[in-house]
Amino acid sequence: MSARRRKFYGWGYADEGATPEEIRLLEQTLAARFGITSFDVTPAPRAEEITLRAPRLEVPAGLKDIVSTAHLDRLEHCYGQMFVDVARMFARSCPNPPDAIAFPRNEQEVTDALAWCDEAGAVAIPYGGGTSVVAGVEPPQADRIVSIDLRHLDRVLEVDAVSQAARIQGGVLGKELEAQLKPHGFTLRHYMQSFELSSLGGWIATRSGGHYATLYTHIDDQVESLRVVTPAGTLESRRLPGSGAGPSPDRMFIGSEGILGIITEAWMRVRKRPSFRASTTVRFKNFYAGADAVRAISQAGLYPANCRLLQAEEAAYTGPADKDAAVVVLSFESADHPVDAWMQRALELAAEHGGSWDAEALLNQGSHRAGAAGEWRDKFVRMPYLSEHMVARGIAATTFESAITWDRFKDFHSNVMDATRRAIKRATGREGSLTCRFTHLYPDGPAPYFTLTCPLDKAKMLQQFWDIKHVALQALVANGGTITHHHAVGRLHRPYYDQQRPELFAKALRAAKRALDPKGMLNPGVLIDPDRSEPAAK
């Protein structure tokens, strides 16, 4: 049903992937890091190698145009893009596929699809770009399962150049969204690693984190209003630049992960494309010295576009750096004015905390992104293409992220690192690699992002992986952090989310869900448990 097929077992489209040179470099890096002398490469799965349970639903005649039970469509909607998802595909294992996939072409058909799920007693899984790394699009055990794929709701419908806002459909993917805004001179500037393949509705439903390291970090702040289809009807909030009228309706749906409704449209705040840029890379003697510097910058009211602190080992992975140094990728940008004064003050603060940088590399680059920051970003967006090649070689690769106040950061960081390293050793008998960077910064604390890579025993790969990952996730919440800064909760983080969020909030959220989704058909088990024992609201 799509012009261009996505790869069902890994990142990207079926007709693309990592280049042979990228794969060669990956093997070289893994060999050097883990002392691997040869790789046992599991071949990528072919669709016909995987048997799916027969569909347990009849598609009504009226929906034949928009509902598919085709093998490849169902295969494509079994999993998201986390390590375990790719690993299960490489294991040719999809025991719980959706029975059917709906591809509504407009909002009325979203309503129709939900009505059908209601009649058929099916659970409905809202599906945007399918890039969840937290099992957010993976169906639960249920008698009948329908994924509702929003890919055809892919248009920027209206641009209000005066207010700098655009009305955009929920299913549009990041790259296509930007292509449609560009002729108007605007950008949403919400980039993340999954940008090419993830959707606006998915970003809003999961509170995704974007390009900016400070200030406008989450999509939350860019939402002006929403349209949401729920089983109880369709809701539209008012376009307002600000309001103090009751709890924000939008904030109830932002982060609701498909349990309350399906986001079909949003008015989003956009901005002019930046024409002034300055960026550089500042070195620090170690990670904590760098952390003190970025804390000072984040509390100074300068709002850099990027201010990512990378641990020495991680910086080395993406470019040359001292083995002992930590690095801050620092940049400012504006569509309105040169940003020299901003950069100058940020560098003064960096210097006060022992930072050093190459003055010649400090460029006011105008509209072109270049230098270390650009190079880092280019490599960053290519990484997902390597995940299937890691899986094929039995190498675990996963990330987990959090946020924590500055006063607790150092203990948090060292406890999470220690617990995770011990878990790697215990599970695999090896050291593995665990690094940390800051993806986002707030005046009251950083968002640390951990990257874990380690060779597993292919025979018990999934068990080893879970033994490590669950220790890491538990360490995040046990040490006071959030279970997720921008990857969402999904099914993966649910046990840790339950520890973090106040139980009375869960109670209120269950009640709100019951009001909008009385049968509990939308994404059951995500955020809260199905609660059929409680009576439906009128």
Added chain:
Amino acid sequence: MSARRRKFYGWGYADEGATPEEIRLLEQTLAARFGITSFDVTPAPRAEEITLRAPRLEVPAGLKDIVSTAHLDRLEHCYGQMFVDVARMFARSCPNPPDAIAFPRNEQEVTDALAWCDEAGAVAIPYGGGTSVVAGVEPPQADRIVSIDLRHLDRVLEVDAVSQAARIQGGVLGKELEAQLKPHGFTLRHYMQSFELSSLGGWIATRSGGHYATLYTHIDDQVESLRVVTPAGTLESRRLPGSGAGPSPDRMFIGSEGILGIITEAWMRVRKRPSFRASTTVRFKNFYAGADAVRAISQAGLYPANCRLLQAEEAAYTGPADKDAAVVVLSFESADHPVDAWMQRALELAAEHGGSWDAEALLNQGSHRAGAAGEWRDKFVRMPYLSEHMVARGIAATTFESAITWDRFKDFHSNVMDATRRAIKRATGREGSLTCRFTHLYPDGPAPYFTLTCPLDKAKMLQQFWDIKHVALQALVANGGTITHHHAVGRLHRPYYDQQRPELFAKALRAAKRALDPKGMLNPGVLIDPDRSEPAAK
């Protein structure tokens, strides 16, 4: 029960008020504006002139220390501070007073007070500083009514200087809060006209708007975590600088106006006291030219601390200005760096839109606030002290505010002004005075704030007032705005809020309330209707 008595019929404490000179200037201004030759001054009410219904509740022995049924305590908790509240006090009319006032001294006593309300079948009205201008603290008709006054929860409990955050009790008033933060070198910098007498918990419950005209406008963004006592138990959210884990629990309580629980504590983001300031006043040929200029500034990413556009007539009221000009009070401030580059760029944008300013008046004032901005602010905070003197003279004085996207702003402004002016003329036969300023600015639109002053016929003062006010409020929502940008909904705005917020959101909010407050005892009728027909959640 309080060391210093508040004035029960107007603004401030019983032992203070407008100076004779301020009253003389007020009369002079009113005389000049409305051609009034002599004033009929109703004397301020004395407590013994007002008869209250006998308390309909017995105070249990265990609560005698914290519950009062004293005449003056009950009188003080009848109304907020809107024009009609003062006018009803001047009419010696309080037909629906609370039966008792609880003054809990700690969180456990808040719980005890709610438990008593539950047992006694009383509705509970959370009460902070009592400065609501939307009937937010006024009891509804009910068999038994208890106001829960948080004045003894008045401490900054903890300061985290590293993360720049402080744990603060919900009942502390603004002035006292700042006095407690000051020794630590920090400030919340959340100033508004009611600052001296309104409370942190009240600000959070009503999404108040503070000092900053851009960026951090509402209290919402300064909340790091909350503690809330609900009839179903006590809830605490986790201290996090940012999170993507489900819908924000805090955002459900921010703006909940006391219907879900009582905010007893919050971790708030604070900041260092500013040491660099620049401010000036820019003149424009008219209001719309000024609006275009501040739109450009708000979309430039400069984030001025103040950028208030004042209509000519209003500017003239608070200082000398051309009769035809509009004025922008523009200021930048920082605790970290000189703000010259920021101010310079903002003035370039102002100049591009025809703005002019006195270069000599452009001061980099360091830590001292001075010049036009300071003068304007000093007069601004004195205004509430005049309200009783307006009422005594039969002069209506009220404000209403909204927010609207830039593309619709001019139509919105002219429709609201026209409808309200016609209503003044229709109700009173006179012109009255109606002015507009922007209190807050967003890249996608302004928050217009309207000030209405007009002489009424004392014999039918309240009816005339309502005939005007309801037309104005209806014009806000009918023209696409929000019913309130930062005054909250309360009982006054409820019919307009109902038009604005999606009905399905109300349904979800009712369900959430039922989960936390099964008997509907907290502030019934605020935001949503009591909903006893629906079964309680477990």
